[in-house]
Each structure stands twice: as structure tokens, then as C-alpha cells.
Amino acid sequence: MDRLKSDFSTVGIVLMGVGIVINIAMGRIVTTLSLPLYLDSIGTIFVGAVAGPWVGALAGIISNLIAAFFGNPANFLPYIPVAAIIGFMAGLFSRYGWFKLWWKFILAGVITGVVAALISAPITAYVNSGVVGTGMDALTAAFRGMGMSTLQANFLQGLSTDPLDKSISYLLVYSIIQALPNRYLDRFPRAEYVR
Amino acid sequence: MTVNYGLYVPKQSGIHSLHPLTKLAYLGFCLAVSWVIPGTWTPYLVFLLGIVPLSALGQVLPNILSGAFKAVLPFAISLFVVQGFFWPEGTVLQQIGPFSLKEEGLFFAIRGAGRILMAVSTFLLLSYTTRPDELTLALGQLGVPNSIAYVILSTLQIIPRFQTKATTILDAQRSRGLETEGSLRVRARALLPLVLPLLLSSIVDIEERAIALEVRAFGRQGPKTSLLVLHDTPWQRLLRWLLLLAALGVIVWRIYAALAPRFLS
Amino acid sequence: MIHLRDVTYFYPRATVPALAGLSLDVPAGQFCAVIGANGAGKSTLCYTLAGFVPHFYRGKLTGQVEVAGVDVPAASLAAIAGQVGLVFANPFNQITGARFTVREEIAFGLENLGVPLDEMRARIDDILSFAKLTELAERSPFALSGGQQQRLAIASVLVMRPPLVVLDEPTSQLDPIGSKEVFAVLRDLAATDEATVVLAEQKLEWVAVFADRVIVLHEGRIVADGPPGDVLASGDLTQYGLQPTRYTQAARAALAAGLRRDSAELPVTLEEAVEYFK
Numbered sequence: 001m002d003r004l005k006s007d008f009s010t011v012g013i014v015l016m017g018v019g020i021v022i023n024i025a026m027g028r029i030v031t032t033l034s035l036p037l038y039l040d041s042i043g044t045i046f047v048g049a050v051a052g053p054w055v056g057a058l059a060g061i062i063s064n065l066i067a068a069f070f071g072n073p074a075n076f077l078p079y080i081p082v083a084a085i086i087g088f089m090a091g092l093f094s095r096y097g098w099f100k101l102w103w104k105f106i107l108a109g110v111i112t113g114v115v116a117a118l119i120s121a122p123i124t125a126y127v128n129s130g131v132v133g134t135g136m137d138a139l140t141a142a143f144r145g146m147g148m149s150t151l152q153a154n155f156l157q158g159l160s161t162d163p164l165d166k167s168i169s170y171l172l173v174y175s176i177i178q179a180l181p182n183r184y185l186d187r188f189p190r191a192e193y194v195r
Numbered sequence: 196m197t198v199n200y201g202l203y204v205p206k207q208s209g210i211h212s213l214h215p216l217t218k219l220a221y222l223g224f225c226l227a228v229s230w231v232i233p234g235t236w237t238p239y240l241v242f243l244l245g246i247v248p249l250s251a252l253g254q255v256l257p258n259i260l261s262g263a264f265k266a267v268l269p270f271a272i273s274l275f276v277v278q279g280f281f282w283p284e285g286t287v288l289q290q291i292g293p294f295s296l297k298e299e300g301l302f303f304a305i306r307g308a309g310r311i312l313m314a315v316s317t318f319l320l321l322s323y324t325t326r327p328d329e330l331t332l333a334l335g336q337l338g339v340p341n342s343i344a345y346v347i348l349s350t351l352q353i354i355p356r357f358q359t360k361a362t363t364i365l366d367a368q369r370s371r372g373l374e375t376e377g378s379l380r381v382r383a384r385a386l387l388p389l390v391l392p393l394l395l396s397s398i399v400d401i402e403e404r405a406i407a408l409e410v411r412a413f414g415r416q417g418p419k420t421s422l423l424v425l426h427d428t429p430w431q432r433l434l435r436w437l438l439l440l441a442a443l444g445v446i447v448w449r450i451y452a453a454l455a456p457r458f459l460s
Numbered sequence: 461m462i463h464l465r466d467v468t469y470f471y472p473r474a475t476v477p478a479l480a481g482l483s484l485d486v487p488a489g490q491f492c493a494v495i496g497a498n499g500a501g502k503s504t505l506c507y508t509l510a511g512f513v514p515h516f517y518r519g520k521l522t523g524q525v526e527v528a529g530v531d532v533p534a535a536s537l538a539a540i541a542g543q544v545g546l547v548f549a550n551p552f553n554q555i556t557g558a559r560f561t562v563r564e565e566i567a568f569g570l571e572n573l574g575v576p577l578d579e580m581r582a583r584i585d586d587i588l589s590f591a592k593l594t595e596l597a598e599r600s601p602f603a604l605s606g607g608q609q610q611r612l613a614i615a616s617v618l619v620m621r622p623p624l625v626v627l628d629e630p631t632s633q634l635d636p637i638g639s640k641e642v643f644a645v646l647r648d649l650a651a652t653d654e655a656t657v658v659l660a661e662q663k664l665e666w667v668a669v670f671a672d673r674v675i676v677l678h679e680g681r682i683v684a685d686g687p688p689g690d691v692l693a694s695g696d697l698t699q700y701g702l703q704p705t706r707y708t709q710a711a712r713a714a715l716a717a718g719l720r721r722d723s724a725e726l727p728v729t730l731e732e733a734v735e736y737f738k
């Protein structure tokens with residue numbers, strides 16, 4: 001209980017806001033550079049890493065609400081549970097000491113990507129009738145053409161991007177943590193797990 | 196520059212001055228009906244009867260139509276292709292080369308696009324006619340903590356400014372010869388030097404922002420007051436409860452209708 | 461109002477103290493300027509008065525810190541919030557972002573304190589005119605210039621009516637015009653004898669004009685303390701990494717060149733310089 005209270009301290013709250021800003025701004029920059037990635041959960045992962053799973057999960061949830069405001073609501077509102085899980089998992093990885101070695105970051109990213117694909121698939125299939133409204137849908141169409149169900153096709157489509165996207169996101173979080181002087185890391189509720 | 200409330204379209208209308216929770220309850224009801232009641236055209240009917248008239252009353256109909264069109268179009272195209280043409284089996288309506296458009300898939304796509312239309316248009320109608328701070332204040336009345344309101348409102352305002360900064364840096368890097376066009380690898384390599392300083396400076400600022408909040412008694416427990424006052428009426432309160440009950444009723448009825456045949460047979 | 465006794469403070473991981481055995485008493489109503497080179501400990505002193513040392517920065521604090529009747533190390537930040545107002549250098553970081561207009565931004569602190577609506581409105585109108593922000597009240601805080609934003613930050617703190625106001629180099633990130641606007645507000649603040657003010661500042665010419673008392677910090681210690689005329693004209697200033705005001709410098713140059721003989725009272729402000737060179 002005390003732990004939770006210190007996670008959600010004023011610094012934790014401001015951190016959550018900055019994480020959300022990073023998510024949305026990164027998502028946009030990536031679009032500007034037309035990279036085939038999302039990178040829109042870097043902020044969530046960082047927040048989970050330094051402020052624990054609960055702050056991370058909430059950062060993910062609010063992030064998708066805000067992103068709906070700045071982009072296409074249909075791409076963000078239904079995926080709120082995915083964003084929450086990503087933040088929560090980052091908090092767990094950090095708790096168990098994964099945020100100290102670079103290769104563990106990549107592994108954490110791959111695992112996160114697989115989980116994200118698993119949870120996104122039923123959302124895409126049942127809420128958005130099987131499509132994500134981007135060029136990615138060509139892949140879904142191809143899998144459908146091979147006789148797969150919408151759910152299977154969506155899962156494979158997610159698997160083709162999410163693990164790569166999330167491991168690159170985790171690597172970016174790694175470089176952020178490496179570049180931040182301890183004097184600033186110290187401020188965060190769970191700094192001890194990443195130093 | 197004047198005050199920027201995000202998607203909010205400042206107009207004097209009855210819809211604008213409704214209590215945010217009343218709008219939320221109404222839109223939730225419309226969404227529930229459109230998603231739960233079967234029928235290919237149900238979502239479109241709810242859109243025509245439930246969303247369009249209110250948008251017109253709120254003087255945001257053109258905004259709703261263009262906003263919803265832009266958001267739904269990519270989904271509609273994808274649905275038409277993925278479900279219309281790659282539906283495993285069914286009545287073939289049209290043969291185009293090796294691909295065949297199937298009736299079942301087409302109807303599924305039409306209904307799917309309609310559901311997305313409803314999700315998008317309810318979100319937009321609320322956002323166009325409600326100031327974000329009014330919405331968070333109303334959510335506060337439901338017990339949502341103050342700190343959540345802070346996070347939502349401050350990010351809404353900081354994101355556009357952060358973006359401006361990013362564009363400035365992007366241009367600066369470009370003028371220093373950094374490639375932001377060209378091959379995939381080149382563009383990916385451009386990413387790190389572009390964003391890392393920006394991310395770090397926003398993280399470094401957290402400390403001061405938190406101090407500034409504490410100075411303003413943000414961490415204080417106990418009752419808070421508000422300069423912004425929401426207008427509410429007993430009628431609206433009653434209406435909200437009725438809408439909530441109606442939405443629940445529709446959902447329960449649908450679940451019953453789906454499960455009953457299995458258990459009764 | 462302020463009572464510090466043998467205060468020593470180490471930031472986490474630090475081996476050298478940022479404050480080293482510092483003692484200071486400031487009576488209510490005094491306008492006290494704290495000067496010192498970069499790294500002298502001015503900000504640390506400000507944070508100590510506002511409770512962020514030790515509550516926010518942690519680290520190791522020893523000695524007595526009592527501000528406005530509050531035992532700072534024992535109190536919570538939330539309890540200190542209404543008692544001490546803090547303004548710092550970066551105007552942008554002091555805007556909460558959670559409010560859309562200047563008026564609402566000023567209200568933020570009052571809302572958190574639970575001030576009733578009518579009183580809130582009256583207090584905001586007062587402070588808007590005090591900080592000369594009335595015309596900008598319905599604008600977005602983000603649409604203001606640096607100087608206007610800093611005046612907003614000051615107004616947002618003053619409106620909470622804290623017995624002690626602490627300002628940490630409030631003009632160091634502003635252009636000359638913005639600095640001038642902010643100093644005009646500070647001068648008015650000094651003229652009202654209500655608030656006790658501690659101002660950390662490097663621009664000695666301004667300090668000379670309206671401080672009741674000047675304290676020189678050097679390596680976490682107080683090395684000089686007295687009325688502005690004495691402290692700012694003292695020959696020791698350069699030894700602590702500080703530049704005397706240009707009026708003092710001019711007088712000293714005149715003295716060295718043999719143009720003047722009386723070394724008694726060197727000027728520190730424009731008015732005094734005019735008098736001196738008559």
C-alpha cells in the first residue's frame with residue numbers, strides 16, 4: 001500500500017504525463033520518417049520501468065485515450081487493454097532486474113511483442129471486424145486467402161510487427177536510461193531497479 | 196494565439212451546455228444499441244437517428260461528417276477487401292480475376308464499418324461539444340482522482356508544443372546534413388540522434404514540474420474547490436440514470452437472446 | 461519568520477555539503493536577497509526553506525529549520541505548500557498545463573487549498589492587477605512571453621498568500637525586457653510590507669535597489685550579511701566570484717585613477733552614483 005502511494009507520488013504523476021507525451025510524439029515522428037514501426041509505447045515502457053507496473057499500466061491506458069484525441073480513435077480506443085499490459089509488463093521486467101543488461105531489454109521486447117499480438121488479435125477481430133485500417137491489412141487478407149479465420153490472421157499479422165517494434169522500443173528505453181544521469185534517475189519511485 | 200481546447204469546437208448550443216455526464220450517458224446508450232442489436236444496417240440507423248440530429252443541434256454536423264469520414268474510410272476499404280473478397284465461402288456476387296466478392300463477407304464488412312463509424316462519431320461528438328476540462332471535472336464528480344485529470348489535461352496541452360520542438364530539431368538535423376529521407380536504414384539511423392535529446396530533456400524537466408505542482412498544494416489531501424462550474428439539472432440527472440438503465444437493458448437482453456436457445460433447447 | 465541553525469546538507473551521493481553549518485534568522489516583513497556565484501548553494505537554500513530539501517531530494521540534513529512556525533524536516537510537503545511559495549528560473553516548467561487560461565492557472569493552487577469560489581474570484585482579480593496580467597487573463601498561459609509567464613508564476617504563488625515567498629533567480633532565463641517586467645513586480649512586492657521575501661539573485665543592480673538586507677553565500681556558508689549599501693560595495697565581493705555593480709566599479713576606477721579621494725561610501729545604485737559623482 002505504501003509502495004503504491006510512493007509510485008503515485010507527484011513525481012510519478014508528472015512522469016506518467018511525460019511518458020504519454022513521449023508515446024504520442026514518437027508515434028508521430030515515426031510517421032514523419034515513414035518507418036514501418038509504431039514506437040508509440042516507449043514512454044509507457046519507461047514509466048513502467050522506473051515507476052512500477054501500476055503507474056505503467058495507467059500511463060498506457062491514458063495514453064491511448066489521448067492518442068484517440070490526436071489521431072484516429074478507432075486505432076486507439078479498442079486497444080487500451082494492450083497498452084495497459086505493455087506498461088504493466090515493463091514494471092514486472094524492471095522489478096525482476098531485467099533492466100540492467102541490454103540483451104535482456106531485447107528479450108523483454110520480444111516477449112512483450114508476442115503478448116501484445118496475442119491480446120490485440122481478438123480486439124482487432126471482434127471489435128474492428130478484423131482490420132487495422134492500414135497497409136498491414138494486406139497481410140491479413142493474404143492469411144485469410146490461405147483459409148485462416150480472422151482471429152488467426154490477425155494474430156499472425158500482429159506477430160509480424162509487434163515483437164520487432166517492441167524490441168526496438170525497449171532498446172530505445174535502454175539508451176534513455178543509460179544516458180540519464182543518476183541525479184535525475186534518483187527522483188523516480190522505482191529508480192533502484194534500473195540503476 | 197487564443198486558448199486551444201483540442202478538438203473542442205466553441206459554439207453556443209444546447210448540446211454544448213449539457214452536463215458532460217449526460218452526453219456520456221447518451222452516447223454510451225447509442226453505442227450499446229448500435230453494437231448489440233443485430234442487423235447489417237443497425238449502426239447506420241443509430242447514426243442517422245441518434246448522432247446526426249444531435250450534431251446538427253450542436254452545430255458540429257459538418258465536423259462530425261468529415262471527421263468520421265476520414266477516420267472510417269481506411270477501415271471501410273480494408274474491410275471491403277479483407278472480408279468482402281477473402282471471406283472463406285459464401286454466395287459469390289462478383290468475380291474479379293482470381294478474387295470473388297462474397298455476399299456474406301460484404302454484409303459483414305458493411306456492419307463492421309458501421310460499428311467503427313459509431314465508435315468514432317460518438318467519441319467525436321463528445322470531443323467537439325465538450326471542453327476537456329469540463330469533462331475531467333465531471334469525471335471527478337464520479338470519483339476519478341484529481342491526478343488523472345491533471346495527466347489528461349496537461350498532456351493535451353504539452354503534446355502540440357513538444358511536436359513543434361521535434362519539428363524544429365528535425366529541421367536543424369536536416370540542415371546539418373542528417374538524412375531524413377532515403378533508404379529504410381538511413382531513416383532508422385536518423386531516428387536516435389533526432390529524438391534522444393528531446394526525450395532526455397523532457398525527462399529532466401519532470402523534477403521541476405513536480406516541484407512546481409507541490410508548491411501549488413497539488414499533493415494536499417482534503418476537499419478541493421473549482422473555479423470552473425458545471426451546470427446540471429435534476430432532469431439531466433434523471434435522464435442519465437434512464438439512459439444507463441436502457442443501455443444495460445439492451446445489453447442484458449442481447450446476452451439473454453444469445454444464450455437462451457442453448458439452455459432452453 | 462525564518463530560523464535556521466547549523467544547517468548542513470548533503471545531496472544523495474554528494475561528498476561535499478551543499479550547505480555547510482548555515483545559520484540565518486529573517487524577521488517577518490523583511491526582503492532578503494541571497495547572492496553568490498554559481499554552485500554557492502543559493503538554490504539549495506531556497507529548496508530548504510520550501511521543504512524540498514530534504515523531503516523531495518532526500519539526502520542528509522542536520523540542524524534546525526523552522527519556517528513560518530513550521531518545523532520543516534518534520535512536516536510534509538503538503539503542509540508546507542500553503543506556508544512557503546517558491547518561484548524558480550524556468551517559467552515554462554512552472555505552468556501546470558492542467559488549466560487553459562491565465563485566470564484558471566492562477567486558480568489552480570487555490571482550488572487545491574479548497575478556497576471557496578467567491579473568495580477565489582476576488583483574490584484572483586486582485587493578483588491579476590498586481591502582476592499586471594488583467595489584460596491577459598483569458599489567454600492561454602502557453603501563449604505568453606517568458607516575462608509574462610514568470611509574472612504568472614509569481615502571481616500563482618502569491619495568490620495563495622504564503623507568509624514566506626522564495627524566489628530562485630526568477631529572471632535568469634528571461635530576456636532584458638522580461639527581466640525588467642519581473643523586477644517591477646518584485647519592487648511592488650518589496651513595497652508592500654506584508655510578505656517576507658527571500659530572493660536568490662545574481663543581478664546585483666536590482667538587488668541593490670529594493671532589498672532590505674543582502675546575504676552572500678559561498679560554498680554553502682554565509683560569508684557576508686548586512687544592508688545592501690555595505691555588502692555590495694565591499695571589496696570582498698570578487699573573491700566570492702561576484703561582480704560588483706557597474707556603479708561601484710566606476711567609483712572604484714575613479715578612485716584608482718585619483719579622480720576621487722573619499723573612499724568612504726561607494727555607490728551601489730544609479731541614484732547613489734549620481735550623488736557620488738556630483
Ligand SMILES: Nc1ncnc2c1ncn2[C@@H]1O[C@H](COP(=O)(O)OP(=O)(O)O)[C@@H](O)[C@H]1O
Nearest residue numbers: 183471474478497498499500501502503504505
Ligand atoms: N540535485 C542535486 N544533486 C546533487 N548535487 C547537487 C544537486 N543540486 C545542486 N547540487 C550541488 O550542490 C551545490 C550547490 O548548488 P546550488 O544550490 O544549485 O547552487 P546555486 O543555486 O548557488 O548555483 C553545487 O555544488 C551543486 O553541484
Ligand SMILES: [Mg+2]
Nearest residue numbers: 502503628629
Ligand atoms: Mg541555482
